[in-house]
Amino acid sequence: MRPSKRDAQDIRPVSLERGVSKYAEGSCLIRCGDTHVLCTASIAERVPPWMRGLGRGWVTAEYGMLPRATSDRTRREATAGRQSGRTLEIQRLIGRSLRAAIDLDKLGEVQITVDCDVLQADGGTRTASITGAWVALHDCVQWMKARNMVTQDPIKDHVAAISCGLYRDMAVCDLDYAEDSEAQADANFVMTGKGELIEVQGTAEGAPFSEAAFIELLSLARGGISRLVDLQKTAVG
Amino acid sequence: MRPSKRDAQDIRPVSLERGVSKYAEGSCLIRCGDTHVLCTASIAERVPPWMRGLGRGWVTAEYGMLPRATSDRTRREATAGRQSGRTLEIQRLIGRSLRAAIDLDKLGEVQITVDCDVLQADGGTRTASITGAWVALHDCVQWMKARNMVTQDPIKDHVAAISCGLYRDMAVCDLDYAEDSEAQADANFVMTGKGELIEVQGTAEGAPFSEAAFIELLSLARGGISRLVDLQKTAVG
Amino acid sequence: MRPSKRDAQDIRPVSLERGVSKYAEGSCLIRCGDTHVLCTASIAERVPPWMRGLGRGWVTAEYGMLPRATSDRTRREATAGRQSGRTLEIQRLIGRSLRAAIDLDKLGEVQITVDCDVLQADGGTRTASITGAWVALHDCVQWMKARNMVTQDPIKDHVAAISCGLYRDMAVCDLDYAEDSEAQADANFVMTGKGELIEVQGTAEGAPFSEAAFIELLSLARGGISRLVDLQKTAVG
């Protein structure tokens, strides 16, 4: 029995609220249960130095957590003077995932930065960030289209993500914090709207896990991500 | 004529939403027009080293802005590796203001950290932070009272803040960004519920200003803060 | 009775020694009692990036304290790896104050950096820095005039500063450290030679203070600054 009473394949209630920022070219507040992430997409005319003059665009991501997004207050990274390894790892993952959704050649020589700031954390902040960031990125591209900044649609497909894990010897979908903190294994999956894989990250927390267990997690993820993509379609439709 | 059509003494619509955080001991989302600040109060058992063993508490504040809280995206301070001078100045101001509201001797040897994170900025973020932070601090103290962590009420009075300025030769109350960016003078006032001064910070932006003009700003601030204190009373009442 | 036996409106003995640096385009060693600040003004051909090509100049300030300028040795900021919030706040204040003294359009596209380094601290280091920095800035502009680098005098007026406070329920002018450390309220005032306000920063240290008390501090400051401006006139005359 899961702490939230959900069945093994159930994801938490999800809402995708678009246009929440007065300034950003695209924005989305995603709520997956008690995990809330504010995603904003910002356009800049400058691409990174190694891309200048190539006529291609770039998409990157940054991730942060408010200090009291967590059960115990976490030290603010701006006062610590550096982003933690965990933060850097997550924002690299979000960036790679978003770039798989977009044809950078069609974007023109601009950079889109998607900021994912966790207002409240209850497990799955990195996967919620990806799912919400895609909506912000989509709306940013719409904003560009409305201004004739792009001629062909650079969005190739949906991208969404979910974590699955082994909790008390059972494979379950969309771990919340109560489950995540005692999971035996934990895996994050990022997929396209067509169900192909972009990123897979699985970690044994206690004992190592079998290939069969991993395949089961992958199967649960496919179902959860399919539901998230449907929600994205409804949101931007 | 103000860009927002407000009269000189009018403040923007203000809402104070309590209990917005699942985890924080006290929290408040303050909205002053399009300026939105999430304030959370967190208790820790540890006071700063120089206060250990004295039996007194401490209240401190931290301030941050989401990168796209502003019209143009601002660099994330965690990636810059340090808080800017502006940020440090603001969080020192918030901390001093809150400590004026509370009897540290009655708090017991705990530290309360109030985080003020600007989700959206349209002028007056530091004063909105103070007004909202007081509510979060109040609720944190209520939380302590409910657990018998304090025996006497450490809250001495309300604390609220507002900025006033000279805009096109007219003294106006509660500057928004459109006014702030071309104000001739700008002053922030922090006052108690009884109308006494805690902090005064006035700056000439272009030409220096006269004592008479300054007194006029102070008078407008008194009115605005009085209304904010009424809203705080309603919110926590 | 003040520890220094001064009357309420008395400032400390002040000396302004010009030309103390072999290299700087303008320099002044200001002594306000036991507070000694070495101010040097340096010209650079480069303005900050956001001002390039506009034909306007820029004036900025930096502030520092020698480690043993204080009663107890303070950690050197260069070893701490960053300037403290207090330092950043002070150097921003000095910079804003000096820019109020000068017409940047008439300066031409150069940057003047005024360094204020506290050799010995006995209260009022930021206000002494402003008063001394104005002299260094003035002499730097004279240096430019002598080389025909400016055609019209960019200096608009004198700028000087003083702190006043409530000490044992009495409003007093020009706090020294013995007073400052137990003042009930402390306010810094920056004014022009004509007596107009550039900056006002008042802080309640213990109990909040009344508007009447604040007006009294402002009045004392006006007297003190008037005497400092006279000393500046004598020094540069």
Added chain:
Amino acid sequence: MRPSKRDAQDIRPVSLERGVSKYAEGSCLIRCGDTHVLCTASIAERVPPWMRGLGRGWVTAEYGMLPRATSDRTRREATAGRQSGRTLEIQRLIGRSLRAAIDLDKLGEVQITVDCDVLQADGGTRTASITGAWVALHDCVQWMKARNMVTQDPIKDHVAAISCGLYRDMAVCDLDYAEDSEAQADANFVMTGKGELIEVQGTAEGAPFSEAAFIELLSLARGGISRLVDLQKTAVG
């Protein structure tokens, strides 16, 4: 055809040279083709603060590359002032992988730090680090056993790692740099001697990949890791 003429399932020539450090309690220089990593295991009496007094040990890893380990010189991280996101991600991966190999309760309250320093890089530095680090860790534990610092063997199993990828539409094992730089997908696998999974990290570089392709990579990895574990057994036998 692979650039190295290897068959799809072939790993590069591997050597594991033990005892290469005069000082370290365990050490191994691993060479996987032209990728050379020096791994040293160091014992310290201090565990991290959150583990003190629990009687359990800790194993952690650090990773670095000499500046000219790469084709173009890379900036030294010590001069950059921080470890890159890539470095932090890799050393976190190595640490997690090693902890899966060891029973921390049986280790006693000591910390073992395994440093993996890449002397020369030709692809697969993180997986080579894990395979070599296990040998250094093993020898460090032997060193402890010889001194009666542990009573029961804390080593639970072998741990080794390899990267596989899709190169010109073919699944291949043990990517070298020439393959890695144009791979369509790239996955790192960490497994135990029994063939169970510890970590899985797959990334689409260009187009997303199918589940079937991923399963094929996993199968290749199983073969490669099996060979690496045999080499570890020979080395420490």
Added chain:
Amino acid sequence: MRPSKRDAQDIRPVSLERGVSKYAEGSCLIRCGDTHVLCTASIAERVPPWMRGLGRGWVTAEYGMLPRATSDRTRREATAGRQSGRTLEIQRLIGRSLRAAIDLDKLGEVQITVDCDVLQADGGTRTASITGAWVALHDCVQWMKARNMVTQDPIKDHVAAISCGLYRDMAVCDLDYAEDSEAQADANFVMTGKGELIEVQGTAEGAPFSEAAFIELLSLARGGISRLVDLQKTAVG
């Protein structure tokens, strides 16, 4: 002919002004021509961690330059976020030199920090720092003696320093900046009052130099340091 018209063996006019700091336990403003260094000695009860409980003292030094101590303004190290390699090298040299002057066992478990801050630089700042720092250290020890903090005199001997160099093929003593900037070789010597060596640092700037030339520099240094020690004796006598 030297730019300053001095003979080869002549040092610049030197003054040693004691007691220049209101707060420091020992202080000295040394002027060697236009090189001016403010040296303060500060006592702390805490020794570095590796020396605690041993009953021995420690002497350390820090070095800094005001930004406009030099002909062109130098960036403030506190804003750069780190001390330069040159600064670290110099303060390590000063510390080692001072520790050669003192019997740390007789000092008791205290740390003396000598800050050497260059107010104006015209060559030879590191050697002037050492000569002046010895006076500050001496007076600090006198201060301790007057309070019975030491029972035996920990000062073993004088320590002073000078730079010599090859300027236009001539060996000269006490280089000023005009000479230093075009010297063929440059050597700093630190000696005791008895004329024994503590530190020797010689560097070829252009062509390498012969042993004979080096011996000649050493001989000049002996003469110069002897005069500096006489001046120290007069100052503290």
Added chain:
Amino acid sequence: MRPSKRDAQDIRPVSLERGVSKYAEGSCLIRCGDTHVLCTASIAERVPPWMRGLGRGWVTAEYGMLPRATSDRTRREATAGRQSGRTLEIQRLIGRSLRAAIDLDKLGEVQITVDCDVLQADGGTRTASITGAWVALHDCVQWMKARNMVTQDPIKDHVAAISCGLYRDMAVCDLDYAEDSEAQADANFVMTGKGELIEVQGTAEGAPFSEAAFIELLSLARGGISRLVDLQKTAVG
């Protein structure tokens, strides 16, 4: 009697292994007894900003130690966030020494960076770095010659270095760690192939030392460096 049984003038067994890096334009692994340093020379088209457009080259050096190069594990400088004063001092010394070996005008506008990374340390790492770095630099220049990047040979002479010291009242050559850690005085000498001096750095560790003792160290160094230069000639011959 020296711990290594060597006679006073004996250096340790030295090997110079060239071409150890697959990528670097020049490389050398130097082993002096148990001190092992990997030296790589890397060419870059960019010279430092202050040298651009002058047509001259630049040679610089960086130095690092693997964390477990030493008897006790040393903290990795990349995690500490800065290079230590010792590291900066050493790499400045190596850079100056190498620049004395080369005619920068004949090098053309390129920068050569020589990285010296200590794999294992048993005393004398800075002097071994210089001796090995010269070989890497030499081979890098040969690489340039083979590609007609230089028209005249920029190498002026050999450069090698050794440390000598007073150990148990005896002057000895090429200190190892056992001697270095209890030496009364320690001096590093850098010389050309012709026996002229480039750098001299002598330090009294306990009591100051006499000029006669220093001359004796210099004489021993001359012999040791002569042997090192012979080994360099054999290596590159």
